[in-house]
Amino acid sequence: QVELVESGGGLVQAGGSLRLSCSASGLTFNEYAMAWFRQAPGREREFVAAITWSGGNTYYGDSVKGRFTISRDNAKDTVYLQMHDLKPEDTAVYYCAAPDRRYYLALTDPHYDYWGQGTQVTLAA
Numbered sequence: 001q002v003e004l005v006e007s008g009g010g011l012v013q014a015g016g017s018l019r020l021s022c023s024a025s026g027l028t029f030n031e032y033a034m035a036w037f038r039q040a041p042g043r044e045r046e047f048v049a050a051i052t053w054s055g056g057n058t059y060y061g062d063s064v065k066g067r068f069t070i071s072r073d074n075a076k077d078t079v080y081l082q083m084h085d086l087k088p089e090d091t092a093v094y095y096c097a098a099p100d101r102r103y104y105l106a107l108t109d110p111h112y113d114y115w116g117q118g119t120q121v122t123l124a125a
Contacts, residue, residue, distance in 0.1 A: 002026040002114040004096050009119030012086055020081040022096030022116055029077040030054070033105035035112060036070060036081045038092035038121075047107050048094070049081060059107060063089070086123055093118040 008020040022034070035050035049070035050059045058070050069082040079096055099106055100113035 002098065004098065004114055004116035006094065006096050006116040006119040009094060009121045011122045011124055013124050014087060016086050017082070017084045018086065018121060019083070020094055020096075020119060020121075022079045022081075024077045024079070024096075024098065027098060027114070028102070030074040031102040032098045033103075034070075034072060034079040035097045035099075035105075035107075036079075036094060037097060037109055037112075038090075038094045039118075040089075040092040043092075045095075045109055046092075047109070050105055050107060051079065052105055053103060057105075059105075083121070086121075088123045088125075090121060091123045093120050 003025045006022045012018055033052050036048040037045050038048050039045040047061045051070045051072055055072045067085045072079045095118045096116045097112035098114040099111050
């Protein structure tokens with residue numbers, strides 16, 4: 001059974017930084033691309049970032065390019081999202097996700113079968 005567990009969310013000031021982590025189990029981690037999505041209240045789920053199984057290629061949503069960095073440690077079965085220069089519009093629940101097949105990467109959520117429970121990121125007013 002695949003399990004994804006996010007951590008690292010919290011309350012942060014605008015301009016600040018956070019690092020999210022997602023620990024995976026139940027899959028051969030180094031065979032799966034991983035992604036981060038987010039969902040703000042009243043809005044559709046949005047693609048944030050994705051990384052290939054080897055970590056050699058990364059992809060970002062337009063709203064986070066240059067501010068967020070996705071990375072992974074295959075020895076620890078963990079994917080990270082380093083967020084800098086946070087803005088109020090970054091407030092959302094952040095989810096990590098794994099796709100429905102090995103060696104496959106997609107930038108849209110229908111292709112992802114496995115999801116974590118989410119971690120809340122809130123920008124202080």
